[in-house]
Amino acid sequence: MSWQPNPLEEQRLDKLARLREIGIDPYPLRVERTHTTHEAIAAFEATTEGEPVKVIVCGRLLSVRDMGKTIFAHIGDESGRLQLFLRRDDIGDESHTTFKKLIDLGDFIQAGGEMFRTKLGEVSLHVREWRLLSKAISPLPVAKEQEVDGKIVRYSAFTDVEERYRQRYADLAANPEVRDIFRKRAHLVSALRRFMDDHDFLEVETPILQPLYGGAAAKPFTTYHNQLKQELFLRISFELYLKRLLVGGYERVYEIGRDFRNEGVSFKHNPEFTQLEFYAAYWDFHDVMDFTERMVAYAAEAVLGTTDVVFNGKMLQLGQPWLRITMRDAIKHFAEIDYMDYPDQASLAAAVRKIGGEAPPGAPWGKLIDGLLGDFVEPHLIQPTIIMNYPRDISPLAKAVPGDPLHVERFEFFIGGMEMGNAFTELNDPIDQRERFESLQEMFGKDDEERNPIDEDYLRAMRYGMPPNGGFGMGIDRLAMLLTDSRTLREVLLFPHLREREE
RNA sequence: GGCCCUGUAGCUCAACGGCAGAGCAGUUGACUCUUAAUCAAUUGGUUAGAGGUUCGAAUCCUCUCAGGGUCACCA
Structure with missing residues (x-):
């Protein structure tokens, strides 16, 4: 109306x-x-x-x-x-x-x-x-303010969450601290970019509209190009395109941009979100770990002037060396179960159910382990923590841990009880890569939208030879939450998506 | 998608089966150093929407819409 x-x-x-x-x-x-x-x-x-x-x-x-x-x-x-x-x-x-x-x-x-x-x-x-x-x-909406003992007390502020998001312009105009959140976010992005540039990474832009999607397990948005008469997908990650560039001869590339995943919305999930991904030739995941610690500390210092960050009432020490622990040890510690005692899907599923965890029927072995991590470990990972060595069957793009066929050189890092990013020693063996893709095809049902189509062009690129490399992806929105002490993703998105309303 | 909570004036909130109210904003007036300015008067409502129960509904019931929380989902 x-x-x-x-x-x-x-x-x-x-x-x-x-x-x-x-x-x-x-x-x-x-x-x-x-x-x-x-x-x-x-x-x-x-x-x-x-x-x-x-x-x-x-x-x-x-x-x-x-x-x-x-x-x-x-x-x-x-x-x-x-x-x-x-x-x-x-x-x-x-x-x-x-x-x-x-x-x-x-x-x-x-x-x-x-x-x-x-x-x-x-x-x-x-x-x-x-x-x-x-x-x-x-x-x-006009708020009246009074200073009481040095603190600003505001009366009749504009606080209705729904209206603040729907009319962000009014929110920004009425609430200076909201303007401050997005100023910090902008500083965060420019600090990350500066850090990457200072370390000789080349910033690139890869397609958002892609004929195939890949690099993550997620449901894509689809769209259609009229003149080409072609179905296209909005990217769910940058990974496969960025690694093609390593084949092309660039040694360090990164991209900051938007990913789109057609999945549920929560305080830490939004259908579109901003991601930083980088790939560095001749690095392995240990190099990426070191770099990650320095990058996050640098960003916090640049935005807040300190690496001690208050989030959700807790002091996060981003500047200290982070705890690094294997997935197996972390789950042993918090869930009191050694998943290596259950080397097959059926026995592990039973064990998970026994301790009250989720074990959906048909969930692969690795996914059960990841479920244990999410249910029993993740909420405890308040201080920055690197969880390393992930199950191979849910990590098709990572290289195996030497002498350990069940695990790959992959880590995720957690801060404030949230997963912040994901990285690995990238698989660069085209034969192995094809086998991994093919086994994924079997693992996910034919109708499962998370089943990535096999990207033959990516395999062709890899056959030309891809340098060994370490790769990394991080959710910038979540990092912005940490640095602005925001409890939901929507507070750090200028225009969060809300259901359309009849006016 | 399941469950729970919420939706009342431009904003922030009361009223919880018996006349829909307050503060701020607005309007009118007073005031030449105020700062939540003050003082006096005053306007403003489809109580999210539709239906039902009742002598009587913002209030109880059903459905719809929107939002929040939580669970599920989410490498």
């Missing part, structure tokens, strides 16, 4: 008309701005008292305290907020009345004058002239 103005909006539409009647363009083209609010305050404080500091600032009107012939107001811009001091004697009758009658909270205005300090000590702008820059028709 199209927009029907509510009574408050009707009032503002009326003000809009009255502004035009008195010759004021409520949406002018040009703006004069000499300072941000932060710069204006800094300029004043850098000057000896008495020396005039003339500024023109712009921003959204956040609060108004009308004292009659004097008006105090605050405007906010991205740099901060600034109090305006408007007197009728300074700006004139007409301008004074216009401000009182036709200007609302949420409007953008421009104000010029000299900086000064009020009797109560707040650095403010003594306004000589002001101008409307953009009229707000819909009232923005």
